[in-house]
Amino acid sequence: MNKGLVLKNSRIIGENEISDPIDIRIQDGRIAGIGKFESSNPHDLCGKYVCAGFIDIHTHGGYSSDFMDATEEAFDNITRFQIEHGTTTVLATSLTASKQDILNFLACTRRYMNLPPKYARIAGAHLEGPFLSLKGCGAQNPRYLMDPEKDDFGFIIDHKDIVRIVTIAPELDKRGIMTRALTQNGICVSGGHDDGAYPEFMPAVEAGLTHLTHIYCAMSGFGTKTGVRMMGLREFGLWDDRITCEIIADDVHITPEMTKFILKCKGADRVALVSDALRCAGMPPDGKLYTLGSENDENALKVKVAGGIAVLEDGSKFAGSITSVHEMVKKLIAAGVSPIDAVKMGTSAPASVIGEKDAGAIKAGFRADLCVLNEQFDIESVYRSGEKII
Numbered sequence: 001m002n003k004g005l006v007l008k009n010s011r012i013i014g015e016n017e018i019s020d021p022i023d024i025r026i027q028d029g030r031i032a033g034i035g036k037f038e039s040s041n042p043h044d045l046c047g048k049y050v051c052a053g054f055i056d057i058h059t060h061g062g063y064s065s066d067f068m069d070a071t072e073e074a075f076d077n078i079t080r081f082q083i084e085h086g087t088t089t090v091l092a093t094s095l096t097a098s099k100q101d102i103l104n105f106l107a108c109t110r111r112y113m114n115l116p117p118k119y120a121r122i123a124g125a126h127l128e129g130p131f132l133s134l135k136g137c138g139a140q141n142p143r144y145l146m147d148p149e150k151d152d153f154g155f156i157i158d159h160k161d162i163v164r165i166v167t168i169a170p171e172l173d174k175r176g177i178m179t180r181a182l183t184q185n186g187i188c189v190s191g192g193h194d195d196g197a198y199p200e201f202m203p204a205v206e207a208g209l210t211h212l213t214h215i216y217c218a219m220s221g222f223g224t225k226t227g228v229r230m231m232g233l234r235e236f237g238l239w240d241d242r243i244t245c246e247i248i249a250d251d252v253h254i255t256p257e258m259t260k261f262i263l264k265c266k267g268a269d270r271v272a273l274v275s276d277a278l279r280c281a282g283m284p285p286d287g288k289l290y291t292l293g294s295e296n297d298e299n300a301l302k303v304k305v306a307g308g309i310a311v312l313e314d315g316s317k318f319a320g321s322i323t324s325v326h327e328m329v330k331k332l333i334a335a336g337v338s339p340i341d342a343v344k345m346g347t348s349a350p351a352s353v354i355g356e357k358d359a360g361a362i363k364a365g366f367r368a369d370l371c372v373l374n375e376q377f378d379i380e381s382v383y384r385s386g387e388k389i390i
């Protein structure tokens with residue numbers, strides 16, 4: 001356990017205000033109190049900002065590795081990329097691949113979670129697919145798609161101890177059977193990569209779907225599908241208060257104005273920033289091709305860095321981002337979103353999506369996962385469970 005530590009004169013970016021300089025006392029990896037403390041081990045932050053460590057619930061890779069590589073080395077590289085960008089908690093995120101590759105990913109995630117954390121902590125897995133729609137699969141490999149009405153989803157339930165989110169195309173779950181089975185096992189079901197129209201996705205919603213995967217990206221919207229203009233999943237998600245959503249606020253997938261529109265509909269506590277970062281995150285934009293998903297999958301698609309994001313090899317589709325949650329927070333603040341709301345979207349909002357009860361805010365009893373930021377909101381240091389990692 002860590003020895004006690006006091007971060008003196010911290011300006012805490014909290015849920016409702018930025019505090020005057022105050023002390024944060026840390027003991028045994030947790031926040032023991034907020035106030036004025038004497039300590040044998042003080043660290044004076046001289047009025048710098050402190051926020052909770054960022055939480056990224058949808059991220060695939062970085063530093064040349066993808067979670068689908070399913071090796072300890074890959075998990076090390078990605079979690080190091082994340083903590084260097086202020087993210088202390090991540091969900092290892094799969095993509096649509098062969099069932100065996102997904103099982104290998106899940107086995108590695110479980111193994112890695114049992115090791116002492118080196119960098120960002122893995123809080124579980126987010127399965128992005130394979131139960132997605134052909135039309136809405138985006139950069140997900142269509143050859144591996146599965147159907148909730150026809151294919152067995154029991155392998156997900158078998159991993160309910162580590163699976164936190166499953167992205168499905170909700171209109172495919174026509175009777176809500178898969179959604180109900182997952183939610184009854186404590187798994188958050190998220191809609192995305194769909195081709196639905198209201199009310200096709202309502203059985204899944206009534207069965208417990210509460211979240212949307214990167215809203216506006218690979219998602220159905222208002223349009224004519226049945227002869228009448230019906231709302232798509234985007235509009236439904238903005239309208240219905242049961243639903244939280246992810247956004248990739250890298251100024252390309254979603255522009256700042258679009259983020260403000262989404263915030264006006266949902267409020268910052270229902271919108272989680274996600275990096276959706278790929279293997280090429282943290283790598284130079286030199287035209288090099290990177291594998292989307294596992295290096296061992298000979299059918300895997302290739303992506304490259306272009307225009308500040310990752311695109312498919314032929315440039316035809318956005319494949320994911322190369323932007324960390326912290327960089328999104330900075331972009332939003334620069335665009336006029338309040339630091340309180342921007343930080344909330346990177347901390348407490350994603351924590352509530354996955355039911356993390358002791359992370360995502362600076363409160364007594366919470367894990368001492370903290371980012372120290374300077375006046376420009378750049379990262380100065382990062383603490384995971386009270387231990388200074390950066």
Ligand SMILES: [Zn+2]
Pocket residue numbers: 058060093128276320
């Ligand atoms: Zn993704």
